Amino acid sequence: MSVEVNTAATENSPPMASASASSSVVTLNVGGELFQTTAATLSRAGGSSPLASLGPSPPDAPHFLDGDPRLFAASLSFLRSGRLASHPPSPALLAEARHFSLDGLLLASLSPASAFSPLSLRPTALLLLTGRVAPSAVAIPLSPHAASLVAAHGGVVTSFNAALASRTSVLTPLPTIDSLVAVSPALALAGARDFPGVQLCRFPGDAPATASDALYWPDSPSSVLSMAASEPASHWLFASFESARRNSSAVVAFDLNSLSPVVEIGRKEVFGADVEAAIPPTKLGWLAGHSLLLAAGSHSGPAGMVGDIRLWDVRASSTVPLWGVREKDDCFADVAASDSLSALFKVGAASGEVFMADLRRLSGDGTSVDPWVCIGDGQRAGAATASRRKDGNGCRIECYRSWVFVARGAYAEVWTQVEITSEPGEKKVMRRNWVGNGPSMVTADGEEMDKIVSWAFGGGRMALARVDKRSVEVWDSASGTISGE
Structure with a gap:
């Protein structure tokens, strides 16, 4: 099993995280791969998404999510920056966003003009x-x-x-x-x-x-x-x-x-x-x-x-x-x-x-x-x-x-x-x-x-x-x- 740890670098975290900062880190196990972010980033998914309710967790006890790690990485990057790495978003990425119940506003921002x-x-x-x-x-x-x-x-x-x-x-x-x-x-x-x-x-x-x-x-x-x-x-x-x-x-x-x-x-x-x-x-x-x-x-x-x-x-x-x-x-x-x-x-x-x-x-x-x-x-x-x-x-x-x-x-x-x-x-x-x-x-x-x-x-x-x-x-x-x- 490969392990990939994604840190929330875009949120200006210092190289040596303080105790208060580390206490806000959320560790996720998505399809066997590890991700780290903050509760603030996950809250942008909207109240209807299970991501928004996830609290801080240590690396040795991550929250488990049944999903595609590659697609989840793109969704998490979007929650952090508000931008996609590439356009257009694939049908698989749109399906993954809906799988995690990202709110309608977020889905609309991902949707192509054909939608x-x-x-x-x-x-x-x-x-x-x-x-x-x-x-x-x-x-x-x-x-x-x-x-x-x-x-x-x-x-x-x-x-x-x-x-x-x-x-x-x-x-x-x-x-x-x-x-x-x-x-x-x-x-x-x-x-x-x-x-x-x-x-x-x-x-x-x-x-x-x-x-x-x-x-x-x-x-x-x-x-x-x-x-x-x-x-x-x-x-x-x-x-x-x-x-x-x-x-x-x-x-x-x-x-x-x-x-x-x-x-x-x-x-x-x-x-x-x-x-x-x-x-x-x-x-x-x-x-x-x-x-x-x-x-x-x-x-x-x-x-x-x-x-x-x-x-x-x-x-x-x-x-x-x-x-x-x-x-x-x-x-x-x-x-x-x-x-x-x-x-x-x-x-x-x-x-x-x-x-x-x-x-x-x-x-x-x-x-x-x-x-x-x-x-x-x-x-x-x-x-x-x-x-x-x-x-x-x-x-x-x-x-x-x-x-x-x-x-x-x-x-x-x-x-x-x-x-x-x-x-x-x-x-x-x-x-x-x-x-x-x-x-x-x-x-x-x-x-x-x-x-x-x-x-x-x-x-x-x-x-x-x-x-x-x-x-x-x-x-x-x-x-x-x-x-x-």
């Missing part, structure tokens, strides 16, 4: 933030797995590990963070309007977090309006910059490996008072399967709202978009792109209805043919547009895998694809559902829910921030969707 079930999302955790400022942005790393979660509140960026059991915060030079991207568990990027540069926030795990470096637009230090990043394998980071005088703007593509600027895309200049001629992009998105960059921005003036939507093939041209459209009648309150559905989606600023444009049918400059098909109430959309209402004001839209999420005030809806017809001229059929208990403005304890100001999706989870709430809500798919088979 995400939008109709099974339920709130599972409320992460309180330090300070008096409510979060302005949340982000989840660009990975099929929700390895961690990052929140910006004021000028502070706080990173939570995958199990949401520990946090690390760093103070940036930014007064208020407007845009946030989590590249990996160890790197987040923050930007702010009216403040130059993209701030790099590093969370190395084994050292203090830092926010000392910044990325700049090479021609002129400028404020950041929006950011988007590709999956790590694609090595792209996009940032929308606007000059301090608001007379020029551009999207700059950075290499995620070197964090150096690669190309400037769609530079615009304002001449005189013609602000609408150079509307800066305030929403960016990357479609990896199509190698296209979505860049959209809008402007509200005396004549109403007008906006531009552009699709860029950054390999072909940095000055001429592959496709573009000028929105006027029912301009978008927000727009998003779905790689899985090969479509663009928008929420009408006037109507509040959801529209879809098939990427396969987009061509030219978008001025001759209206690309949008209303997948909501078309008659209501027409009436709202004609009366110039603002029913879509403040709505948000985001695509995750093959689902489209819309935030309307305090609640969220999800659009799912129910049919795809392959005949020419036919359209995709989408159906609206509600996330959670639907459009109720009141919680179970009778309090009124607050407006959603930011949200993010990753792995099997959704995270969202609400106005004036100094916390982040974490919603996970039901643990029953996580299978070890």
